Amino acid sequence: MIAQRLEGVGASETLVIAAKAKELKDQGIDIVSLTIGEPDFDTPIHIKQAAIDALNEGFTKYTAPEGIPELRKAIVEQIKNDLGLDYNWKQVVVTNGSKQALYNFFQAALNKGDQVLVPAPYWLSYPPMLRLAGAVPKILNTTPRQGFKIIPEQLKKAIKPKTKAIILNSPSNPTGATYTKTELEALAAILEEHNLWVLSDDAYSKMLYEDQPFYSIAKFSKKLCEKTIIFNTLSKSYAMTGWRVGYAVGPQEILTAVGVIQSQSTSGVNAIAQKAALKAIIGPQACVRAMVKEFEQRRAVGLEELSKIKKVSCFKPPGAFYLFPDVSKYYKTRFQNRQINTSEDMATYLLEEARVATIPGKVFGADKYIRLSYATSIANIQKGIARIKEALEQLQY
Numbered sequence: 001m002i003a004q005r006l007e008g009v010g011a012s013e014t015l016v017i018a019a020k021a022k023e024l025k026d027q028g029i030d031i032v033s034l035t036i037g038e039p040d041f042d043t044p045i046h047i048k049q050a051a052i053d054a055l056n057e058g059f060t061k062y063t064a065p066e067g068i069p070e071l072r073k074a075i076v077e078q079i080k081n082d083l084g085l086d087y088n089w090k091q092v093v094v095t096n097g098s099k100q101a102l103y104n105f106f107q108a109a110l111n112k113g114d115q116v117l118v119p120a121p122y123w124l125s126y127p128p129m130l131r132l133a134g135a136v137p138k139i140l141n142t143t144p145r146q147g148f149k150i151i152p153e154q155l156k157k158a159i160k161p162k163t164k165a166i167i168l169n170s171p172s173n174p175t176g177a178t179y180t181k182t183e184l185e186a187l188a189a190i191l192e193e194h195n196l197w198v199l200s201d202d203a204y205s206k207m208l209y210e211d212q213p214f215y216s217i218a219k220f221s222k223k224l225c226e227k228t229i230i231f232n233t234l235s236k237s238y239a240m241t242g243w244r245v246g247y248a249v250g251p252q253e254i255l256t257a258v259g260v261i262q263s264q265s266t267s268g269v270n271a272i273a274q275k276a277a278l279k280a281i282i283g284p285q286a287c288v289r290a291m292v293k294e295f296e297q298r299r300a301v302g303l304e305e306l307s308k309i310k311k312v313s314c315f316k317p318p319g320a321f322y323l324f325p326d327v328s329k330y331y332k333t334r335f336q337n338r339q340i341n342t343s344e345d346m347a348t349y350l351l352e353e354a355r356v357a358t359i360p361g362k363v364f365g366a367d368k369y370i371r372l373s374y375a376t377s378i379a380n381i382q383k384g385i386a387r388i389k390e391a392l393e394q395l396q397y
């Protein structure tokens with residue numbers, strides 16, 4: 001018998017779809033995959049070298065569960081430089097990706113029945129991770145007209161006595177939406193008046209285009225900073241998804257509790273990966289800028305290709321590496337005896353008929369859309385979207 005806490009919780013859907021696409025690919029079928037939620041670049045060489053050195057030096061033993069002090073200190077230094085925020089290094093817990101940081105936080109801070117505000121479209125892991133902690137996700141829907149961002153009125157109305165936390169993910173996966181300084185300020189003014197945790201998932205903080213700066217909501221006031229936990233990861237910015245290094249930083253008391261969960265579950269992150277992460281943070285940052293520049297060019301190509309499809313509209317994402325086009329004008333259509341009514345029908349149709357793998361918007365709480373990742377070559381983006389165009393235009397009403 002499976003434990004009750006797993007009721008309604010399944011494996012990560014994006015990983016399932018990516019696996020299905022890979023299966024078809026392995027059968028020799030020419031699939032263009034636009035599902036990838038990770039940079040296609042290799043981890044920069046100086047970071048890999050740091051791991052090799054760590055191995056050769058025998059740095060292969062358990063570390064402190066919260067991470068090696070050098071890395072925690074480097075993280076504090078980077079946050080000071082990037083965000084202008086001051087933390088003590090003991091306020092940092094290094095985790096197996098920021099996914100574990102979020103998981104640990106939910107376990108450490110939430111009780112059964114606590115409500116957590118989750119703006120949609122959301123990163124698909126939030127609701128199941130909240131449910132595993134016994135908490136209840138409260139979805140706040142946003143539209144492209146709102147720039148896929150919650151507005152102050154909406155936030156005000158949503159906060160109830162049982163509301164324990166809100167998750168902000170800017171730039172967002174899947175939309176790329178990014179709150180401006182003014183918008184954050186308006187939300188901060190409301191959040192300051194309430195006693196709830198503000199979870200800032202900054203996984204894409206370094207992946208902003210057109211040289212926009214990144215702002216942290218923790219910066220607006222000391223009072224708010226004391227309720228904010230910053231989650232970040234080396235996965236996206238340093239092309240290190242498989243290394244599994246992320247972290248949480250915030251008020252000491254809750255971070256100590258996050259460290260307890262870590263200590264009683266996985267212990268410290270892989271020692272070698274921590275040394276590599278240290279190098280990533282203290283080493284040259286030109287590799288990050290180069291990747292962002294490349295993503296910016298791909299974003300332009302993707303938007304250009306999508307604009308050629310008559311009934312598709314797409315929000316221009318200021319950050320991250322996803323496009324989130326509205327394909328719902330092609331719902332209630334069919335191709336032969338296949339009916340397209342939902343984003344899942346659409347993604348299946350595109351995979352099986354157009355041989356393009358995409359992620360249905362439903363898994364992010366937004367059924368009118370599909371997610372296309374542009375963390376792939378320009379040739380793939382062009383080929384993939386051209387195939388989508390052809391497949392959509394043969395649908396019949």
Ligand SMILES: *Cc1c(COP(=O)(O)O)cnc(C)c1O
Nearest residue numbers: 097098099123173203233235246
């Ligand atoms: C990728 C991602 C993460 C965390 O990834 P890790 O590899 O676990 O660090 C967290 N939030 C969002 C929105 C992401 O896209």
